[in-house]
Amino acid sequence: xxxxxxxxxxxxxxxxxxxxxxxxxxxxxxxxxxxxxxxxxxxxxxxxxxxxxxxxxxxxxxxxxxxxxxxxxxxxxxxxxxxxxxxxxxxxxxxxxxxxxxxxxxxxxxxxxxxxxxxxxxxxxxxxxxxxxxxxxxxxxxxxxxxxxxxxxxxxxxxxxxxxxxxxxxxxxxxxxxxxxxxxxxxxxxxxxxxxxxxxxxxxxxxxxxxxxxxxxxxxxxxxxxxxxxxxxxxxxxxxxxxxxxxxxxxxxxxxxxxxxxxxxxxxxxxxxxxxxxxxxxxxxxxxxxxxxxxxxxxxxxxxxxxxxxxxxxxxxxxxxxxxxxxxxxxxxxxxxxxxxxxx
Amino acid sequence: xxxxxxxxxxxxxxxxxxxxxxxxxxxxxxxxxxxxxxxxxxxxxxxxxxxxxxxxxxxxxxxxxxxxxxxxxxxxxxxxxxxxxxxxxxxxxxxxxxxxxxxxxxxxxxxxxxxxxxxxxxxxxxxxxxxxxxxxxxxxxxxxxxxxxxxxxxxxxxxxxxxxxxxxxxxxxxxxxxxxxxxxxxxxxxxxxxxxxxxxxxxxxxxxxxxxxxxxxxxxxxxxxxxxxxxxxxxxxxxxxxxxxxxxxxxxxxxxxxxxxxxxxxxxxxxxxxxxxxxxxxxxxxxxxxxxxxxxxxxxxx
Numbered sequence: 001x002x003x004x005x006x007x008x009x010x011x012x013x014x015x016x017x018x019x020x021x022x023x024x025x026x027x028x029x030x031x032x033x034x035x036x037x038x039x040x041x042x043x044x045x046x047x048x049x050x051x052x053x054x055x056x057x058x059x060x061x062x063x064x065x066x067x068x069x070x071x072x073x074x075x076x077x078x079x080x081x082x083x084x085x086x087x088x089x090x091x092x093x094x095x096x097x098x099x100x101x102x103x104x105x106x107x108x109x110x111x112x113x114x115x116x117x118x119x120x121x122x123x124x125x126x127x128x129x130x131x132x133x134x135x136x137x138x139x140x141x142x143x144x145x146x147x148x149x150x151x152x153x154x155x156x157x158x159x160x161x162x163x164x165x166x167x168x169x170x171x172x173x174x175x176x177x178x179x180x181x182x183x184x185x186x187x188x189x190x191x192x193x194x195x196x197x198x199x200x201x202x203x204x205x206x207x208x209x210x211x212x213x214x215x216x217x218x219x220x221x222x223x224x225x226x227x228x229x230x231x232x233x234x235x236x237x238x239x240x241x242x243x244x245x246x247x248x249x250x251x252x253x254x255x256x257x258x259x260x261x262x263x264x265x266x267x268x269x270x271x272x273x274x275x276x277x278x279x280x281x282x283x284x285x286x287x288x289x290x291x292x293x294x295x296x297x298x299x300x301x302x303x304x305x306x307x308x309x310x311x312x313x314x315x316x317x318x319x320x321x322x323x324x325x326x327x328x329x330x331x332x333x334x335x336x337x338x339x340x341x342x343x344x
Numbered sequence: 345x346x347x348x349x350x351x352x353x354x355x356x357x358x359x360x361x362x363x364x365x366x367x368x369x370x371x372x373x374x375x376x377x378x379x380x381x382x383x384x385x386x387x388x389x390x391x392x393x394x395x396x397x398x399x400x401x402x403x404x405x406x407x408x409x410x411x412x413x414x415x416x417x418x419x420x421x422x423x424x425x426x427x428x429x430x431x432x433x434x435x436x437x438x439x440x441x442x443x444x445x446x447x448x449x450x451x452x453x454x455x456x457x458x459x460x461x462x463x464x465x466x467x468x469x470x471x472x473x474x475x476x477x478x479x480x481x482x483x484x485x486x487x488x489x490x491x492x493x494x495x496x497x498x499x500x501x502x503x504x505x506x507x508x509x510x511x512x513x514x515x516x517x518x519x520x521x522x523x524x525x526x527x528x529x530x531x532x533x534x535x536x537x538x539x540x541x542x543x544x545x546x547x548x549x550x551x552x553x554x555x556x557x558x559x560x561x562x563x564x565x566x567x568x569x570x571x572x573x574x575x576x577x578x579x580x581x582x583x584x585x586x587x588x589x590x591x592x593x594x595x596x597x598x599x600x601x602x603x604x605x606x607x608x609x610x611x612x613x614x615x616x617x618x619x620x621x622x623x624x625x626x627x628x629x630x631x632x633x634x635x636x637x638x639x640x641x642x643x644x645x646x
Contacts, residue, residue: 052541073547085538089560089644098556099546146546 002063002076002153002186003028004049009058011044018044019210021058026203028063031180031187033201035194036233041210042190046156049188050079062153073102078147079156083163084139086131086146092118093127096145103150117149137168144179157189161196173200194234198222206230228252228327237286239321240296244343248325251344255299257319260287260311267314269344278307289313317341384625391618396611408619417594418620421602422627424509428598429577431513432520436573437566439517440524445554447525448532458529461522469519473586476515477502502588505595512583512596519583520576524569531562563643571635578628599624 004026011019018041026032034042047053048060051072059068067075087095093114100110118124121141131139140160147155160176161169177200180187191197197204198218206213206221206229213233214226225231231239231252241252253269264270273291285303289296289311296313305311322330322340330337391408395401412418443461447454464472479486480501488498502511535558543553559566581600584590590597590605597605599620607617 050541050545052544072541072544077545079542079545081538081542083536083538085536085542087539087542087557089563090556098543098548102547102549102552146542 003061004154004186004188005061005064006045006048007059007061009045009048009060010056011041011048011053012056017210019055022210022212024205024212024215026186026188026205029184029186031177031189031200031202032205033189033191033197033203034205034207035191035197036207036213038192039209040207042205042207043158045207046079046158046188046190049075049154050077050156051075052079073099076152077154077156078150078152079158080140080143080147080160082159084143084160086139086142088131091128091130092123092134092142095131095142096127096149099146099150113149114145117145120148121145136164137172140164140172148183152185154186154188155183157187159191159193160189162191162193169196176200194236198234206233208233225321226329228323228329231321231323231329237297237299241323242294242296244340249330249340250323251340252321252323253315253319255286255297256284257315258296258298258300259314260289260298260300260302260305261314262311264312265314268317269313269315269320271313273311273313275305275307275309275311278303278305287311320344387618387625388622391615391622393615393618395614397607397614401615404615408615409623412616412619412623417597418602420594421597421599421620422623424596425578425580425598425624427509428513428516428580429574432516432577432580433570433573435513436517436520436524437569440521440569441528441566443521443525444528444532445558448529458522458526462526463522464519465523469515469582470586476587480511503592505592508588508592508596512580512587515583515587516577516580520573524573527565527569528562531565532558535561560644564645567635567639567643570639571632574631574635575628578624578631 006022006024009019009022009024010017022041022045024045034045036042044053048055051067051070055068059066061067062075062077087098090098096114096118097110100113105113114127115124118127121144123138123141123145126134126138131142134142140163143160157176161172164172173196176187176189180200189196189200198221201218203215204218204221205215208229214221214230216224221230222234225234228241228250232241235254237255239252239254240258241250243250259265259267264272271291273289273296275287276290276295277288279286280303283301285300285305287298287300287305289298291313298313320341322337324330324336330340390401392403392405393401394404394407447458482488482498482500482503485501487501491498499507502508539557539561540553543557548556579600580598581604584596584598584601585604588596590601603617603620603624606613606620
């Protein structure tokens with residue numbers, strides 16, 4: 001129901017430029033996750049959509065309508081804050097209906113909406129309680145209910161799960177996905193947690209230093225990164241990156257794409273090395289293998305290789321990614337691709 | 345742990361164990377009793393005695409109370425005190441809140457203004473009494489110059505029984521406002537910014553934001569200020585002593601000044617002074633209790 005478009009957005013804090021002439025579209029109905037290291041401008045962008053941290057220059061469009069100068073309340077967006085920003089002096093009910101009251105929604109309608117939404121998020125029986133008596137997960141639900149009750153065109157979420165414990169975070173993740181499927185509204189979700197981004201997003205926007213590194217589905221971001229930053233930011237352990245001799249050009253492969261063997265196998269890329277460390281994680285084992293001054297991480301289902309033993313590292317050609325001196329990807333259709341591959 | 349202690353039934357304590365905690369707090373209790381409880385009891389007892397600071401006191405029962413309550417001077421003193429308290433507390437806190445909200449953005453000018461506003465609090469009142477005497481001078485004082493500038497007639501300020509109480513209230517407000525503003529300002533700074541952002545998204549205007557978010561969030565500090573400001577204004581003395589000596593006539597005679605006068609200016613009226621002091625203590629006590637009863641439910645503690 002709502003497409004968001006940024007046009008030449010610039011944001012400065014004093015002399016510090018956070019975003020410089022940024023252009024971006026967020027698709028209608030998508031679950032778009034903005035991810036990046038701290039200070040990359042993802043939250044700044046979210047606050048620009050909400051109107052609570054307006055841009056220095058540029059325009060924001062919602063469904064083609066210019067909302068750049070509109071006050072937050074007139075934008076038809078709702079936001080869930082990192083620490084929920086629940087009004088601590090109000091009851092749960094008052095928290096949820098505060099916006100409705102300010103918008104002069106009649107009492108009967110208000111009651112009906114609060115009841116309906118609080119049942120959906122599962123806080124129907126705590127409407128008369130004060131937030132201080134509730135747990136973190138329950139407060140999170142109040143914040144969600146407060147956003148949902150306004151029936152906004154866009155949901156903005158600023159690291160909403162970061163204050164929950166690990167178990168609750170996983171279950172809330174599923175609930176948010178279900179919520180998005182049910183509402184079919186545009187979700188814009190900011191996080192620095194790549195698991196959250198990969199598992200929830202239909203679309204990921206990866207940012208660094210105010211610049212969009214790549215915008216794609218989780219699968220494309222993971223398997224087909226545009227640049228070195230994207231390749232290294234997503235994935236755990238990180239992608240192995242090795243520089244060609246005396247060159248800024250480098251190649252990389254993901255730890256789980258490596259095959260470990262005792263004898264040299266039939267792989268495009270084969271090296272002999274020594275296992276330096278071994279971390280047994282249960283279903284998989286992470287080895288650190290060292291060869292010719294390089295150290296690579298290997299994620300393997302086999303836990304039979306021992307520390308200090310000699311192994312062969314093998315990677316298929318399709319699993320090797322090339323990056324040029326500007327840290328941009330060299331794809332197979334690039335004329336430079338074959339030349340560099342020959343060197344391996 | 346010895347065998348003996350394991351064999352004891354649960355919850356049993358030897359006499360020494362029962363006594364021990366009380367011995368720990370004994371020193372504190374001793375000084376509290378000596379310097380706080382005893383003087384109060386002594387004050388109440390002496391309010392039933394006739395004494396002139398020299399001769400042996402004699403027991404007169406409720407005579408002191410009958411005397412003071414039958415004199416207009418004492419009843420007036422109560423009303424003067426109440427009037428003073430209502431204005432100083434009411435105006436003092438609302439003005440301070442207004443200033444605190446107004447100056448809440450941390451800019452150079454705002455910080456400077458707050459510091460300047462705080463200064464009266466650290467200056468001894470005696471030393472500024474002269475300045476105020478000049479500001480409120482009935483002939484060519486600053487305040488009258490301002491009034492005349494706007495075409496208003498001059499006032500006699502502290503020299504007239506009509507305006508003397510107002511003059512004292514003005515000086516008290518001037519002295520207290522910076523301190524109150526500072527405390528309220530600090531409380532406002534502690535309100536998380538996201539609450540206001542959430543309120544912006546909830547379409548709350550600034551009046552709503554103040555009454556629904558700011559005020560409830562700073563209510564603990566406001567409650568504390570309300571109680572200290574009230575008890576403080578009921579005990580007002582120095583401004584009156586310095587500026588008007590309770591006059592002209594008895595127009596600015598407040599309770600504490602009345603007590604002081606009975607005990608130290610009029611010889612031999614110590615019994616009346618004690619009786620008045622007991623009345624003052626009862627008033628402050630009842631008022632504080634009332635505050636707790638009526639308001640404490642509306643105070644939001646984190």
